Amino acid sequence: MxxxxxxxxxxxxxxxxxxxxxxxxxxxxxxxxxxxxxxxxxxxxxxxxxxxxxxxxxxxxxxxxxxxxxxxxxxxxxxTFYTMYRRKPSGDYQVGVCTNTLCAVMGGDAIFDALKEHLDVGNDETTADGKVTLEHIECNAACDFAPVVMVNWEFFDNQTVASAKRLVDDLRAGEGPTIEPTRGAPLCTYQETARILAGFPDERPGAVAATGGAGHASLVGLRLARGEAAPGRVVAPRAAPAGEPKDTPGGQAPPTHPSSHDAPQQTSASDPDHPAGPTAEEGE
CATH class of the missing domain: 1.10.10 (Arc Repressor Mutant, subunit A)
Incomplete structure (x- = not known):
């Protein structure tokens, strides 16, 4: 080779x-x-x-x-395509600081810069003791809790420079972390996390119970899927013309509704002044 x-x-x-x-x-x-x-x-x-x-x-x-x-x-x-696969030795704890837009302006950039100095590492580098690898990460769909830090893909919400420093110090201090994630299962090492991601049982004590139940929105969606709750309706605005129905079967907007032009229509119907002519096959 x-x-x-x-x-x-x-x-x-x-x-x-x-x-x-x-x-x-x-x-x-x-x-x-x-x-x-x-x-x-x-x-x-x-x-x-x-x-x-x-x-x-x-x-x-x-x-x-x-x-x-x-x-x-x-x-x-x-x-080499997926960032969750490491291509070089890394720490027991992968500490990712979200630096996407909202987290960044809420303090993510400041946290990332402070941790680089505090740990004496750059992006995607590991501390000398082999405990922590630091990296900036993209949005993890937790914007309501910005700025977010993740450790081995577990969430630590609403972080500050001071709390993030305490977190990494805790990760490096002993046999295992004493600060638990804001939500989700207890922390384990990066290699243990990788085995769980491979599809093998999570053997951490209390891991399943720690993840908690589904949130309200998820449960509403589940009930809708089961037919246990009525679907929402599309309602015309208060300024609809007199006599126009407030809603229509199937949730479709009435023909004269201000947004009725958004519904899929034939080209000629959507633009009467420039109707679509026959296709080449139809004209032959």
Whole structure:
């Protein structure tokens, strides 16, 4: 095999030790059995090898390729596309600071800059003790709780520079963190998180109970799907012409409703002054 970019020969990726290989193969077969096409198991298998080594190594790529019958190029293409797959050694705790628009203006940028100085690392770098990897991340759909910090994909809401510093100090201080996420399951290491993402049971004590129940909006949607609640209606504005119905069956706006032009119509109907002519096939 030759590294084209450098023009230098590249040694084949080493294999896992026999004991590790046997254990991973058993896990891999359990994952593959969940899919009608084995190729579909690639994403969870990448999490599986990441749970073994802390990042996706050449050995992990080789393993995935062999058990799925893919080329290493195909596996590498996927593993380098998704940011949840680490490509180099990282810390036990992946600390991500949201620096997207709302979090940034609410203090996310200040938190990220303060943590870089406090930890003496740059973006996507790991502390010397191997505990924390810091990175800025994009929106995690938690804008109501900005600014948000995530540790191994668990949420820490409404953070400040001071609380974020306490958080990373806690992560580095002992055998395990004492500050728990704002919501969701208790923290575990990045490698343990990767195994859960591969589809294996979350064995943390109280993890399921800690996640809590679904929120009000989700439960309303579930009741609607089950037919247990009446759907909402589209209601005409108060200024609707006299005698016009306030609502119509199926939630459609009345023909004279101010927004009735938004409904799908034939081109000629939507623009009577420029009706659509026949298509080429119709004219032949």
């Amino acid at each position: 030759r590294d084209v970019s450098l023009g230098m020969p590249q040694l084949p990726a080493p294999d896992f030790p026999a004991e590790v290989r046997g254990r991973l193969e058993a896990d891999a077969q359990e994952v593959i059995a969940r899919y009608p096409d084995s190729r579909s198991a690639l994403l969870p298998l990448l999490h599986l090898v990441q749970s073994e080594e802390g990042h996706v190594t050449r050995t992990g790529v080789r393993f995935c390729a062999e058990v799925l019958g893919l080329t290493t190029a195909e596996v590498t293409a996927v593993s």
